[in-house]
Amino acid sequence: MAVRVGVLSTGMQKFESKKQATLDEMIFDVMQKALSEADLSIADVGGVVFGSAVDGFVGTEAPELQAANALGREGIPSLRVSTSGSTAISTPNLGYHWVASGKADVVMVVCFDQMSPCGSPQAVFNTVYDESYIRPIGLNVPIQCGMEARLFLHHYGHTEMQMAKVSVKNHANALDNPYAQVGMRLSTDDVMASPYISWPVKRLDTSPTSDGARAILFAREEIVRERKTSPVWVKGVGQAGDSAWFMGRTNSNLGRLDYAYEAARQAYEMAGVKDPSREIQVAEIYDPFTYKEMQHCEAMGLCEEGGAGRMIDDGISERGGRLPVNPSGGLLGEGNPIGAGMSRLCWLYLQLAGEAGPCQVPNQPRLGVSCGWGGMYQYSAVMVLGRDD
């Protein structure tokens, strides 16, 4: 029987397009905030899991070793996870397993990325493609996203206007988020008039590049109960991936994220969730592009397959809606330092703990889901958090 694992605290900082801090300083900042909030010192931490998406952003091979130097205590064992965007959840998944294994009582998870030093994050992203088969055809992230979004809209009958509504919602939500990079009041006309990056994805359908870090502390049940009157527990985890060679997948509909459905299925099974559209009360899900939030709403079972357009049209996913999605602003509004997309999980914890401040959703939620997405448009990691039943 695995050890029960809860969340003790988070460490947050403002995301910025170019942060005036070194990687070490960013990490030290969020780590100290998480420790301070939990009333712990670094001596109490039994292990650290670092997550960052791509070494090329930071410009350093094995940046986790510099990060380890920033902890202020030599000798803490650490592990590093790197799964591109899904680092956001696959890293805390490993932190959860570390505590659940009984091999450490308290584990800190620190996710970070500093995209500004590389000058051109898209140039770094271009290096993820296979040098023999993919790079020669000129595929890059915007083009691939455009292809995927077109298929998604076409297959399910969703529209660019519905994508624009997601942008309006998340950018407005970010206005209440003190750590957000691009909170703003937009109209759907603004979004629709913004230039195409790769049809149907427009500039305002896209999250910005960012620098920033997040920390979260996991601990075994006894420690969590000592410090928290309304503990938030890790209820379920899941992860799955499809082939990196997208032209060879068995599912030819690239608009349907089979692997995300599978990762969600695992996490819900572990959490005992039978009908997520009724049981999940708040979601902080991966939205580097507007259509990605819609895809993830469907894959996480927050609505039926093909129901994401209706969710945004009917206001279900608004902060005051029946099932709020990204009430903190998501990556679109808060910023997107890829690995530090773990911010979605941090905000989910804050919502369930009732500590989300101006971003708090009404009717104190007790169960929520977060997810990350990454790689060659191929893998997903999911975590379900919840309070005691």
Added chain:
Amino acid sequence: MATYIKIAGIGVRVGGEAMPHRDMLYEAVREAYHEAGVTRHDIDTAVTVSSDLAEGRSLANQYTLDSIGGVMRPFDLRLANESLHALAAGALELHAGKGRRAVVAGVLRSSDMEDLRAGMTDLVGSRLHLHYERAVADSFPGDLEIAMAQMMQREGGGPATTVAAPHIDVAVALVLEAGDSADGVILSGIGWHDRSGWQLSHYERSVAAAAAAARRWAGNPLTPSWVEVPAYPPVLVEASLRALGLSRSPVEVNPSRLDGQAQGNHMLEGLLWTASSVKRLRGLQAGTVAMVQSWQGPGTASTAVALLLKS
């Protein structure tokens, strides 16, 4: 929660002049699955290790999933540290009840670096702190690799030598199996310690801490019959033995390299030597212990120690 972690299957593919990464890894994993008597459907979680810079593309790990049989399976955990760290992550997942079996695997083709010395210098240089250390590196005489060797020599490490190992193309896979009874070769304990660092003293402190953690995990001060330790540059052998407290011990040093395995400071050393030690342990009597110590490579003081027990 699992009581024991058995190493149920190993697969090694050394050399691969005309073979891409994915095929090398596939062959090693297939061999490990075959030896463990399992298929990909029997595997519950996976950890892979790779290097973006050595492989020449970012997110190198994303391409491992197909080779390990991970498509639409629930084991998409990917790690980028040195390889014994990956072994530790796999063991943690099994102890946490993630499932019964894990595969831990990695692949490296250093022959892809046309100029290995230049490649190593780039790799080591890229580990330098962006703001503090790279400015200093500009003042190093000659290339960075030689400067590092000289630095180690100044600390009593013997004659200056290059730290770049010969080319090695290798893929390694281990199948871990959780259970309540100890039979075969088990991973008795594993510990690791991480930081960047240039000095031999950093390295030794890291090894000592990793070994202490491995013994704590094992819950038993196991005495190894042999140790596998990094040997490039050669100064590291003595440094490792000192840090492990085995300088005056009759312990065998580096006896179980598989045929054709070049020594080198590459990220797969730990898994490779674990595989070769498991193979050797299988033919020995119960109670025999082997210790494997690895290093993430120049520019780091990130090390790990695994204790393997024939039960």
